[in-house]
Amino acid sequence: MTRPLIFLDPFPRTEAMVWDDATRAAVEEMGEVTAHFGSRAPDALVERILPEVSVIVGQTALPKERLDRAPNLRAVLNVKANWEPDLDYAEAHARGIWVLSAAPAMAPAVAEFALGQALSLLRGIHTADTRFRSGDMGIGIGGNAAARPLFGAEIGLLGYGNLGRALLPLLSPFGGRLRIHDPWLSDGYLRSQGAEPTDLGTLLAQSDVLFLLAGVTTENAGGLTRARLETIRPDAAVILASRAEIVEFDAFLSLAAEGRFRAAVDVFPEEPVPPDHPWRQIPNVLFSHHLAGGMEASYALIREMMLDDIAQVLKGLPPLRMQRAEPRLAGLMRSR
Amino acid sequence: MTRPLIFLDPFPRTEAMVWDDATRAAVEEMGEVTAHFGSRAPDALVERILPEVSVIVGQTALPKERLDRAPNLRAVLNVKANWEPDLDYAEAHARGIWVLSAAPAMAPAVAEFALGQALSLLRGIHTADTRFRSGDMGIGIGGNAAARPLFGAEIGLLGYGNLGRALLPLLSPFGGRLRIHDPWLSDGYLRSQGAEPTDLGTLLAQSDVLFLLAGVTTENAGGLTRARLETIRPDAAVILASRAEIVEFDAFLSLAAEGRFRAAVDVFPEEPVPPDHPWRQIPNVLFSHHLAGGMEASYALIREMMLDDIAQVLKGLPPLRMQRAEPRLAGLMRSR
Amino acid sequence: MTRPLIFLDPFPRTEAMVWDDATRAAVEEMGEVTAHFGSRAPDALVERILPEVSVIVGQTALPKERLDRAPNLRAVLNVKANWEPDLDYAEAHARGIWVLSAAPAMAPAVAEFALGQALSLLRGIHTADTRFRSGDMGIGIGGNAAARPLFGAEIGLLGYGNLGRALLPLLSPFGGRLRIHDPWLSDGYLRSQGAEPTDLGTLLAQSDVLFLLAGVTTENAGGLTRARLETIRPDAAVILASRAEIVEFDAFLSLAAEGRFRAAVDVFPEEPVPPDHPWRQIPNVLFSHHLAGGMEASYALIREMMLDDIAQVLKGLPPLRMQRAEPRLAGLMRSR
């Protein structure tokens, strides 16, 4: 029996991110490996592997004409957290090819980061240090005029996908009311997850802490307009964690700057943000430069999930750890 | 039947902290109230209430000779989080007088603050903002060289009292190994709480995240000497949350400044810290000025617990929410 | 815009089970309804609805030639808990038609029943009543020679599908070691669920309480042979909850009758069991007549899940509550 061919084309993921010695050894035990790092694999290489390949790890472009030439292909493991636009999802689905994304591997890191941002906004952890170093004498309750608790706070999640599912168990011990708005999910499903489904208006107006976790779709880009953002509960803590495009970004920053709400921002419409960009000087915002998900622990989890799911797929079993593309939804998601 | 006399002497707690309208109304329904705010109640006033008083709310000095003159006294509710030195604990215990502290009301606020500090130290949340504003171009994994996850981290708690019990459920969802060292608690008890009991040496050497939560006693003051602190796991995140006196403070700051470990410090040997004190300029420490516990939400919880326990005591039932003095231990705790 | 056609053909489910007034009203709001109860829908009726139908609720036979004539079909909601053999899963999948089963709606009922069986076996709850009525004088520890605790017991699950996922949270508070054997699931996945993956031999030999929850496949039918069953830990409590075919049934009963282990049996190779069948007199077994899942509460949950998922599908969104057929696995599952 011939061994299955596994093709790696993970750019822009680097060799270091997805291909440490242990991973390489484990994959090589499962099949023959062809790999290309440092750039998108050249067309000639892709053409050469198509007739044999069983599993593709990476973001290789896979329009229908390529899928037609890959009769053994069982799975495509996108090691980024998105859905690439140049893959024919419907055709892959029709052929029974699993298309998978590594988004779940990023979720724990983003969830703990978002919780830390929320606690910093509510309790002033990041500003306390600056104040202390500047000689501020506010101490105890005298320094806590703006402090509010996470315990018992009303919490809102806009979007309940990988990030929301990772964040929910971290928030549960704080005991507050938990609402979710996600137009792709039924009320019954959200209740079965222990949350209260709600409409967008209520979510914005009633949350003390508001996590913006939705992906961008062709439908919701810019959906949180200035007018919507103005309905956010005054002084709420708002964490923009998923994609900048879901808010009217400059309006969001300007409302935060005015003190309308407290904001933490990890994602931007343009990344990297140029060093002298005016965003960098907006006051009253807790900034980070897309640091929530991309850490070594997340890549270790990508490697673990990838190994698990290659093994499942080669046994003819469904993958379990990475996220499966929903054929109708993948096309709606905007990528970059 | 005469109504019981309830005496309030909460200084340094202010009237606003413990005596809002709802609290006053609820207490006045339970008995006659005599109150003194703004300073320690004068001796003459104390002498006058002793023969009748059933419940004292506050830190009134209560040596044996005063207890001798208070035949109806059932409970003393210290609305601070400590054990006052000028109360005769053994005598109160012998007379069946409950002596209670409001420490449990502070614990949720301190626990969530400490979790936020830990996440900031591990994930660089507070430094990310400074770096972003300064034009730093590190983004994603390129900006996360020092980032480490809380998910899966080995966690150590030094001391497992009110703070530890409030913090444990917040840490559980992160799934890491959890060790506790507390010389006052048996191994069997710690295991029954879902934690792994351990000795101090292992705790310091094996924790990725180390929460210092012990109270100060006549036995452990300064117990974490420089030599001990040097055995902390390199690059661990260390949160000093309870009392500065449990560490050799200057050694602690200097090891943190050298990058030996990451540190968050909320408590100081001298408070308030003078505005120009050199501590305020130590690098590599996340400072706050005793902000972890003293917020409005904590005082609201004090009021709630106080009301609950006054009602219990006046019904002849044991108090449930505030912490009971352990007669042999209260004397060991250092107060201020 | 024309309203979608929803076709009901739920036999052997009755009208009462799936079509109460509230459900009917809700479905009729979502589309035009054609329904047939009391028998499998006649071919002529099926042929008539195929050209228009969007959603089929039931077990209508759907070979490729019928799917070819159903261009608008988006989903088939099997309201039984199995995968029907006369549906072309691969073709349905290729066409992007969701094929769903109501198995998850049965899982809570089965899980709580299985927990109750385990507690009865371990603690002798069902035998206590008989003994008491017969005048037995064993009381307290004098009557508990055979009693063993669930708290701290080593627990094994054979199979981790809908039943296992519903049962796990009920077992967690008992704090014992939890092992799972499921050849379709990777070790990494099982660990991510908080369980310890294990091989079949260890599972049988080391479990104090063993839940048999696997479905029957063409591969595992009769897999628990007498030889295998003899390796079960002596005096273990064994709950046969999913399908009788996964064990060598008469050997299983005979080992239980000999006291080799304690057994609870809810499923049989032949159902209903004839009234005078010798199985009914086997001693030392806690019998029930396929009562674990089929209760009114389960049908209420089927109706709720069905409504939720019809709504999702008609909005072009993925279903969330019912179970999706895995095209490669559905064919392996034996049905009846």
Added chain:
Amino acid sequence: MTRPLIFLDPFPRTEAMVWDDATRAAVEEMGEVTAHFGSRAPDALVERILPEVSVIVGQTALPKERLDRAPNLRAVLNVKANWEPDLDYAEAHARGIWVLSAAPAMAPAVAEFALGQALSLLRGIHTADTRFRSGDMGIGIGGNAAARPLFGAEIGLLGYGNLGRALLPLLSPFGGRLRIHDPWLSDGYLRSQGAEPTDLGTLLAQSDVLFLLAGVTTENAGGLTRARLETIRPDAAVILASRAEIVEFDAFLSLAAEGRFRAAVDVFPEEPVPPDHPWRQIPNVLFSHHLAGGMEASYALIREMMLDDIAQVLKGLPPLRMQRAEPRLAGLMRSR
């Protein structure tokens, strides 16, 4: 330094229950041991040990005159689950002597038994076996007319002491509304435990599953009169788990016999119940003969808790595992 004297007088607990080899070895390492088994220790022996004894394990009568002669006594560990009437609780308290009961060691066993009883009552697990053996042909929903789910049921606890605290985490995963009535506990405390405080009338009328867990006091004996019992929600499952004296016992059985509610009974006003007592033939009740707590696993836990707390007390630290007598309440509890 002389080693402390530890005195064992555990009757009616037997030597086997409290004094296995490991326990004996561990206690002998902590001090000198004098032990008497098989009967209450003779007065002469008690008199002899009083002047030196540090710890008494058992139910030795300890009126004030004996306490006066026991200057070193630090703790009395009652290894039963009650409060003995012939101990002077107030005097022991005044002297700073811990008086402890082993009730918490019984709680896990009772809680899991009560959960099993509830599941049997709701789902008919114990009757299913009898029906099956008798040739009954009811299968699936056809045999489940009386079955009701625990998932989502409204649950009521009468009394929230050791039993309630052990039971609550077992019930939480079922997700139903949870109410508690306990006149000794404040509403705020019950809410802090995640339950809803309620009055007795609401508890009886609104619970689908009702756990009777209260101890008997001089105040509540017979408190659940026939009139009260008639207000129980029709067809509720009622588990009498703590003490028979809290209900009007014959009325309770007779209402259950009439089918007014479903009942499980483990405790009786007279124990052991004579073999031919008419109680033993009451229909529609799930009986057991005081089997809920007294099993080997409970005695193992008593030994573990006892060892832990002897060690704590001999170090001058508060006990942690056994229950402390509340001096005012212990006197209210009826014992036998």
